[in-house]
Each structure stands twice: as structure tokens, then as C-alpha cells.
Amino acid sequence: MWLATMAPGQLMDARRDPPHLEKRGNATQLFVDGNPYLVLGGELHNSSSSSVAYMDAVWPRLAAMHLNTVLTPVAWETIEPEEGKLDFSSVDGLLQGARANGLRVVILWFGAWKNTYSSYAPAWVKTNLERFPRVQTSDGRGTERLSPFSAAVRDADARAFSQLMRHLRETDNEKHTVIMVQVENEVGVIPESRDHSAAAEAAFQAQVPSALMSYLVNHRITLDVKLRAVLEAEGRTQGTWQEVFGKTPLTDDLFMAWQFATYIEHVTAAGKAEYTLPMFANAALIRPNYEPGQYNSGGPLPHSLDIWRAGAPSLDFFSPDLYFNEFATWSNSYKRPDNPLFIPETQGGVAGSANALYAFGQLRAIGFSPFGIDDVGNAPLDLVGITNSAERPDNAAIANLYAALSKLSPLILEKQAAGATAAALIEGEAQRSARLYIGDYIANITRAAGSAPSTRIGVVLIQTGANEFLLIGSGDAQITFVTDKPGPPIVGIESVDEEFFDGRKWTPRRRLNGDENSQGQSVRLYSTDLSQGRIYRVRLYRYR
Ligand code: DGJ
Numbered sequence: 001m002w003l004a005t006m007a008p009g010q011l012m013d014a015r016r017d018p019p020h021l022e023k024r025g026n027a028t029q030l031f032v033d034g035n036p037y038l039v040l041g042g043e044l045h046n047s048s049s050s051s052v053a054y055m056d057a058v059w060p061r062l063a064a065m066h067l068n069t070v071l072t073p074v075a076w077e078t079i080e081p082e083e084g085k086l087d088f089s090s091v092d093g094l095l096q097g098a099r100a101n102g103l104r105v106v107i108l109w110f111g112a113w114k115n116t117y118s119s120y121a122p123a124w125v126k127t128n129l130e131r132f133p134r135v136q137t138s139d140g141r142g143t144e145r146l147s148p149f150s151a152a153v154r155d156a157d158a159r160a161f162s163q164l165m166r167h168l169r170e171t172d173n174e175k176h177t178v179i180m181v182q183v184e185n186e187v188g189v190i191p192e193s194r195d196h197s198a199a200a201e202a203a204f205q206a207q208v209p210s211a212l213m214s215y216l217v218n219h220r221i222t223l224d225v226k227l228r229a230v231l232e233a234e235g236r237t238q239g240t241w242q243e244v245f246g247k248t249p250l251t252d253d254l255f256m257a258w259q260f261a262t263y264i265e266h267v268t269a270a271g272k273a274e275y276t277l278p279m280f281a282n283a284a285l286i287r288p289n290y291e292p293g294q295y296n297s298g299g300p301l302p303h304s305l306d307i308w309r310a311g312a313p314s315l316d317f318f319s320p321d322l323y324f325n326e327f328a329t330w331s332n333s334y335k336r337p338d339n340p341l342f343i344p345e346t347q348g349g350v351a352g353s354a355n356a357l358y359a360f361g362q363l364r365a366i367g368f369s370p371f372g373i374d375d376v377g378n379a380p381l382d383l384v385g386i387t388n389s390a391e392r393p394d395n396a397a398i399a400n401l402y403a404a405l406s407k408l409s410p411l412i413l414e415k416q417a418a419g420a421t422a423a424a425l426i427e428g429e430a431q432r433s434a435r436l437y438i439g440d441y442i443a444n445i446t447r448a449a450g451s452a453p454s455t456r457i458g459v460v461l462i463q464t465g466a467n468e469f470l471l472i473g474s475g476d477a478q479i480t481f482v483t484d485k486p487g488p489p490i491v492g493i494e495s496v497d498e499e500f501f502d503g504r505k506w507t508p509r510r511r512l513n514g515d516e517n518s519q520g521q522s523v524r525l526y527s528t529d530l531s532q533g534r535i536y537r538v539r540l541y542r543y544r
Contacts (some may be wrong), residue, residue, distance in 0.1 A: 006157075008023035010188050013213070014033075014034030015033045015034040016174075017034065017268060018173060018176065018276060018277055019031065019032045019037075019176055019178075019180065019277055019278060020276070020277075020278060021316055021317075021340065021366075022036075022200045024036060024417040025417035025418055025419065026364065026370075026416065026417060026419035027340075027364040027413075027416040028057065028340040028364075028366070028503065029340075029366065029413060029416070030179065030278065030298070030366045030367070030416065031324040032104065032176055032179050033176055036410075036414075037068075037179070037409075037413075038068075038360065038366070038405070038409040038411040038412060038413055038416070039068070039069045039106070039179075039292055039366055039368065039369065040066065040067055040068045040069065040366020040367070040368070040405055040406060040409070041067060041068070041069040041070065041071055041106065041211040041344075041367050041368060041369035041373075042062060042065075042067050042069075042070060042071065042348075042370050042371075042373025042374075042398065043070075043071035043072075043108075043344060043345050043369050043370070043371045043372070044058070044070060044071065044072050044073070044372075044373060044374050044397075045371075045372050045374055045375070046073060046114075048072070048374050049072040049073055049074070049090075049094055050075070050078065050090070052090060052093030052094060052097065054098045055094060055097050056097060056471070057339075058374045059097045059098060059100065059101040059103065061374070062101070062103060062294070062373060062374070063101040063102055063103055064399075065373075065395065065398065065399035066399060066402035066403045066404060066405075067103065067373065067402060068102075068103065068104060068402075068406065069103065069104045069105065069106060069367065069369070070098060070103050070105055070106070070181065070373070071105075071106040071108055071182070071344055071345075071369050072094060072106070072107065072108065073107075073108045073110045073114075073120075073185075073213045074090075074091055074094075074107050074108065074110065074164065075108060075110045075120040075162050076109075076110060076111045076112070076120055076121055076122055076157070077093065077120055077121060077122040077123065077494050078090050079160060079163070079164060079402050080122055080160045080163075081122055081123075081155055081161035082122075082124065083122075083124050083156075083544075086160070086163050086167075088164070088167045088171075091164070091167065091168075092102075092171065093151070094176045094334070095172060095178070097173070098177055098318060099175065099177050100210050100234050102183075103177075104177055104178070104179045105177055105178050105179065106178070106180045106181065106183075106344070106369075107164075107168075107178055107180075107181045107182070107272075108182045108185055108344075109161055109164070109181060109182060109183050109185075109267075110184075110185055111157045111160065111161055111183070111184055111267065111321065112146045112148075112153055112154075112157045112184065113145065113146070113184045113185065113186075113187045113335045114184075114185045114186070114265075114530065115185060115186045115284065115296075116145055116186065116187065116188050116189060116190050116296055117144050117145055117297075118134075118144060118145050118146040121142070121146060125146070125153070125156060127258070128534065131144070131152050132150060132152055132153050132156070133146075133147045133149075133152075133153070133197055133199075134146060134147055134197070135147050135148075135189055135196075135197065136195060136196045136197040136200075137191075137192055137201075138192060138196045139197060139198075142487065143189075147195055147197050147198035147199065147200065147255075148187075148193060148195070148259045148263040148298075148403050149197060149200045149203060149243055149259060149344060150197075150199065151507070154263050154266050154267065155266075157267050158266050158267045158270040158271075159270070160439075161183070161267050161270060161271045162270040162273065162491075163274075164270040164271070165270075165272070165274035165275040165277075166274040166275065166495035168277075169274055169275035173275065178277065179277065180277055180278045180279065180280065180342075181271065181277050181278070181279045181280075182279070182280055182281065182282055182319075183264050183267055183268050183271070183279050183280070183281055183315065184264060184267075184281060185282060186282060186283065186284040186296060186299060186321060187264070187281070187296065187298065187299055188256065188283075188295070188296025188297050188298045189256055189293065189296070189297050189298055189419050190283065190293055190294065190295070190296060190297065190321075191293055191294075192293045192297075192362055193249045193252035193253060193256075193291070193297045194253075194255055194256050194292075194293075194297060194298075195256065195259075199348075200259075203255075203259070204240075204241055204255055205240060206240065207239065207240060208236060208238065208239065208240070208245075209258070210238075210240055211310065212258055212307065212310050212311065213237060213238055213244070215306070215309075215310035216231060216307075216310070218457070219306060219493050220425070222226060222306075222337075222338075223306050224303050224304075224305060224306055225485075226302075226303040227303050227304070227306055227307070230245050230246055230248075230250060230251075230254075231244070231245065233246060234246050240333070241254070241255045243297075249291050249292040249293065249297075250292060250303075250530075252292055252293070252297060253281070253297040253298055253301075253304065254304055254307055255298075256297050256298025256306045257298045257299070257300070257301075257304035257308060257311075257502060258307050258310075258311050259298065260298045260299070260308075261300075261307060261308045261310070261311025261312040262311045263339075264281055264312050264315065264316055265311055265312040265313065266401075267489055268312065268314040268315055269314045271397065272314055278316045278317075279314065279315055279316055279332055280315055280316055280317045280318060280319055280342065280344075281300050281312070281315055281319070282297045282300070282318075282319045282320070282321050282344050282345065283296070283299040283300045283301050283318065283319070283320055283321060283544050284299060285301070285320055285321065285322065285323075285324060285330060286301065287324075300318040300319075302333035302334065302443055305318055305334075305336070305339065305390075307313045308356065310435065311489060311524065313349070317339050317340050317341075317342060317406035318334065318339060319334065319341075319342050319343060319344050320333075320334045321343075321344065321345035321346070321371075321394035322343055322345070322346045322355075323345070323346060323347055323371075324373045325427060325428060326427065327346075327355045327358065327425060327427065328358065328427060328535045331343070331355075331358070331359055331363055331365075332363065335363045335364075339367075340364070340366050341359060341363045341364070341365040341366065342365060342366040342367050343359060343365065343367065343368050343369060344367075344369050345369065345370075345371040346368065346369065346370055346371065347370060347371075348370030348371075348373070348395055348397065348398045349370075349397050349398070350397045350455065350456065350474060350514075350527070351384070351398050351455075351456040352398060352401075353398065353400070353401040353437070353458065353474040353530060354366075354425060354456040354457055354458025354474040354475055355456070355458060356368040356398075356401060356405075356458070357401075357423055357458035357459065357460045357472060357473070357474055358410060358423045358424070358425045358458050358460070360405070360416070360421070360423070360460065361412075361421045361423025361460030361461070361462070361472075362421070362422060362423035362436070363423060364416040364421070364462075364530070365412035370395070370398055371407050373395060373398070374482055375395060391472040396531075397530070397531075400530040400531045400533075401474070401530055403503070403530075403533065404472065404501055404530055404533065404535065405499065407501065407504075407505060407506060408462075408506070408535075411462060411464075411470075412462065415462050415463065415464075420438070420462065420463040420484075421438075421460060421461065421462050421463070422436045422438040422443075422460070422461050423436060423458065423459060423460035423461070424436040424443070424445055424458065424459050424476070425456065425457070425458050426445065426458075426475070427456055428446060428454070428456075429453045429454050432446060432447055433445060433446040433447070434457075434459075436459070436461060438461050438463055438469065439463050439466065439467075439469075439485055440466070440467075440485040440487075440542075441469075441482070441483055441491060441540060442481065442482050442484060443459070443461060443479050443480075443481055444479065444481070444482065445457065445459050445477050445478070445479050445481045446477065446478050446479075447475075447476065447477060447478075448476040448477055448478050448524065448525075449478075450476075451475070451476035451477070451527070451541055452476075455475055455476070455527065456474075456475060457473070457475030457476070457477045458473065458475065459471065459472070459474075459475075459477060459479065459525065459526075460472050460473075464537075465539075467494070467539055467540045467541060468537065468538070468539050468540075469538050469540075470499075470535060470536070470538075471523060471525070471535060471536040472529075472530075472535045472537050473525035473529055473530075473535075474527070474529070474530055475525065475527055476525065476526060476527045477524075477525045478518075478522050478523070478524055478525075479523045479524075479525065480521065480522045481493070481540055483542060486544055488543050488544050489542070489544065490542065490543050490544065491521070491540055491541075491542055492520070492540065492541050492542070492543055493517060493520050493522075493538065493539075494539040494540060494541045495511065495513075495537075495538070495539045496511070496512040496513070496516070496523055496535045496536055496537070496538050496539075497509075497510070497511055497512065497519045497536065498510045498511075498512055498534055498535075498536060499534070499535050499536065499537055500533055500534060501533030501534075501535075502533070503533075506535070508537070523536060523538055527530060
């Protein structure tokens with residue numbers, strides 16, 4: 001339940017609840033201190049948070065860019081440099097820095113794996129190959145990757161993680177600075193499609209675990225189409241991995257997915273037993289024509305999400321690290337009834353801004369977070385419109401976007417829940433137009449004449465009345481409206497009002513008519529809109 005609808009006693013209780021996910025109308029949302037929360041985030045470079053002193057200068061810049069949340073690694077080697085001796089001073093320092101600047105934090109647990117490697121495991125783990133075995137290649141060589149088939153690795157990882165979560169419960173369960181946790185980072189194996197250690201070989205020759213088999217049978221209607229196709233091709237409900245899924249490299253990927261999922265389930269459950277925050281796993285995506293082992297084999301990819309769901313019920317969702325241009329396709333493949341969308345890593349810049357509008361408006365995303373957000377120039381960005389774009393255009397564009405969205409977040413969250421937002425993307429040179437459906441209307445969006453054909457355009461409409469919409473855009477575009485609903489067939493533009501953000505609040509400014517809206521025939525968006533703090537309130541009417 002949401003604060004506005006609560007009695008005072010309930011309200012205090014809700015504020016004390018740890019951050020959690022809640023289904024609210026048409027959306028699953030993150031709740032922080034009793035209120036729905038839109039993550040306007042950014043992820044730090046991998047090594048930034050290894051120094052509290054380094055971060056001292058970074059936090060204020062991120063706050064000035066209107067972020068509300070920073071995604072930051074916490075490394076196993078940092079908190080447990082000696083076995084059993086936990087040192088949380090760096091975590092405490094990071095959280096103090098975040099709090100002092102009004103920022104929340106998503107912790108990225110760099111435990112046994114970071115981008116398939118085990119570079120963040122402590123030295124006492126890395127150097128003890130007997131006790132902590134590695135993923136092996138088919139010709140018997142070791143790799144710098146801990147094996148997910150090792151109970152010793154898993155238990156040591158889970159112990160450290162549960163201590164971290166206990167420390168957060170003891171030090172942060174009132175302030176709620178940490179709002180979510182990512183467990184491990186971009187797991188999977190390369191350069192071969194599966195682990196060939198002795199334990200892995202034995203598991204591969206064994207029967208597919210019955211827990212997985214019955215999950216797949218019970219969920220066959222909603223399974224990912226690629227997964228369902230391989231299952232149906234073999235037609236088996238029990239057998240070895242190759243009998244059930246076929247003799248292809250994809251089977252190796254699904255086998256590793258189950259192993260990573262059940263391993264991470266163990267770590268996640270141990271952490272949640274200490275302190276329950278929303279937890280998720282992230283995936284490195286697949287480049288065109290890459291095979292398992294060329295891409296991270298076993299990561300939480302669209303075709304293996306059902307296996308991850310079955311193996312890791314304690315994880316709340318799975319996220320794409322989405323750097324590719326086909327943003328709509330990839331983001332849609334992670335938006336499922338059992339999986340709200342959160343994008344922990346992605347590109348920033350003007351393209352990222354358009355993508356963010358699409359994610360929030362169309363896919364009701366919980367949050368968006370460009371990578372390398374600490375890459376700002378020397379000057380702080382403290383007001384919309386004041387950008388140091390010559391130094392770092394990417395983050396300047398995100399700063400402008402977040403300036404606009406920070407004050408609109410409550411409205412966006414309310415309308416996500418009501419199903420009253422819709423958005424469209426125009427992605428590449430081949431695409432000239434897009435269309436979105438909202439209420440009684442269809443918006444046709446086309447590139448404005450003269451706009452650079454490679455620029456990405458993102459447009460979100462928020463319905464504020466039967467015939468009234470707020471329009472937020474990134475890119476040069478022209479928008480016209482039609483309807484396919486019963487009633488008068490022609491849609492007219494009653495009015496277009498510009499709303500202006502002065503750095504503190506949105507206020508109505510010019511009434512746009514005549515040349516500005518093609519004599520009432522369309523709405524024009526400009527690529528400078530977000531940097532100049534401009535959105536539009538559009539009223540429509542219908543006639544014969
Ligand atoms: C994806 C990883 O998850 C990040 O930690 C970082 O290494 C980026 N790639 C770099 O592009």
C-alpha cells in the first residue's frame with residue numbers, strides 16, 4: 001500500500017520497511033521508505049569505490065547531475081582480506097559519502113565472479129587451488145574462474161555475502177541507503193561453453209535435476225520460445241542434459257545456467273536470511289552470431305531466464321547490461337510478467353536518454369543506469385542547461401534527462417501503475433517513424449526534416465486526462481495524432497503548452513501555436529528540449 005492512502009500509524013511502519021518490490025496496478029515498483037521510487041541511476045567504474053577518498057570528490061558531482069542512486073561494487077577481497085576477518089570500513093565510508101550527498105546505493109557484489117573471471121576473490125581463495133577449484137577446459141587446463149560446481153567456493157562466497165548483509169542490517173536498516181543488491185557480475189564461462197572439471201563432467205552425465213524438469217513441465221506454456229523449441233524437439237521429460245535439450249552447444253549453456261542459478265540462489269538466500277533487500281543478477285548479452293563460450297555461457301540470458309527462475313527463486317529479477325543499439329528488442333526480452341525491467345549498465349549520452357524514456361514509459365522500468373557515470377569533466381553540473389558538454393557529452397545529456405525526470409518521478413510512477421504511460425523509440429538509420437498507443441489516441445512520430453538520420457529518438461506520453469498528455473522527448477521529431485476508437489474520427493490539437501524547468505520546478509510558459517505547431521497540425525520536439533528544460537502539455541479533441 002502507498003503512503004497517501006495510509007493512517008498515521010501505518011505510515012510510520014511503511015517508512016520503516018526495508019526497500020522492497022511491490023506490484024502496484026500495472027507495474028511492479030521499487031518501494032523505498034514507504035514510497036514508490038524510480039531509480040535515476042549510474043554505475044561507477046569498477047575501481048572507483050575501492051577508495052573512499054577518491055569517492056569524496058565524486059559523490060557531489062553525481063548528486064549535481066540529479067542522480068538519486070549510484071551502483072557501486074563491493075568486492076569480496078576488500079571485505080574479507082583474511083579468511084574470517086571481515087572489514088567493513090570501506091563499505092561504511094561509501095555509505096557515509098552517499099548519505100552526505102543525498103544519494104542511495106545499489107551494491108554490486110563482486111564475489112566469486114566478475115565478467116566470468118574471479119579477479120575480485122581474495123588472495124586466500126585465488127591461491128588455494130586445491131580447496132577452491134577452477135573451471136577447466138576440455139583439454140584439462142585451468143582458467144582464472146572459480147568453478148560453480150565447488151561447494152567450498154559457494155560456501156565461502158555465501159559466508160562473506162551474508163556477513164555483508166548482516167552488517168547492512170545492523171548499520172543501514174533505518175536509513176535505507178542501500179536499496180538493492182546485485183549478486184555477482186556477468187557470470188558465465190568462456191572460452192568454452194561449459195566447465196570440464198571432474199565435478200562438472202559428473203553433473204553433465206547425470207539426469208537433469210527433477211526440480212528443473214518439473215518447473216519446465218509446469219511452466220511450458222509461458223517458457224521462452226527458444227527454450228520451448230529445444231525441449232519440444234527432443235520431447236523428453238527426463239534424461240541427461242543432452243537427451244533432454246539436444247546435442248548442441250546451447251545445451252552446455254543451459255547446463256551452466258542451472259549451475260550458476262543454483263549457486264547464486266545459495267548465496268542470495270544466505271544474504272536475505274540476514275537482511276532482505278531486492279536482489280538481482282545481470283547478464284552480458286550476445287553479439288550477433290556468437291555461440292555459447294564466445295558469449296558468457298550460462299548467464300541469465302533471455303533463452304535461459306526460465307532456468308534461472310527455477311534455480312534461483314530468491315532472486316527478484318534478471319537484468320540486461322544493454323550496450324547494443326537494438327535497445328527495444330533486448331529490453332523487451334527482459335520485460336516479462338515474472339521479471340520487471342531494471343537496466344544496471346547501459347550507454348549514456350543522447351542515445352541513452354532516448355532509451356531511458358522508452359524504458360520508463362513503455363516498459364515501466366524500475367530504473368536506468370548508464371555505466372561509467374563518474375566520468376565527468378572538472379566542472380560540477382548543478383543546473384539543467386549548464387552542461388560541460390565539451391568535456392563529457394554523454395554524462396551531460398544524462399544530467400539533463402535526470403534533471404527533468406527527478407521532479408516528474410512521482411507522476412511517472414503513479415502513471416506507470418495506472419497503465420497511463422506509453423513510449424516509442426526510433427532507433428537506427430533505417431527507421432524513420434514509430435507509433436505509440438495511449439488512451440483513445442495513436443501518436444505517429446517521425447524524424448523532423450533535416451534531423452541527423454542516425455540520431456536516436458525517444459518519446460514518452462503520460463496521460464494526465466482523457467484528452468490531455470505530457471510529452472517528453474529526446475531528439476528532433478514531429479508528432480501527429482489519430483484515433484482508432486469509436487466516435488468522431490478526426491483528431492485535432494486543442495492546445496500545446498510548453499512547460500519549463502527552472503532547476504527547481506516545472507512551470508507553464510509559452511502557448512505554442514502557429515508556426516510552432518504547424519498551424520495546429522503537429523507537435524515539434526527539439527533535440528535541445530531536455531538541455532533547455534522543456535516538455536509539452538498537449539490537449540487533443542475529436543471532430544467529424
Ligand atoms: C560490463 C561489466 O559488467 C562492467 O563491470 C564493466 O566491466 C563494463 N562491462 C565495461 O564496459
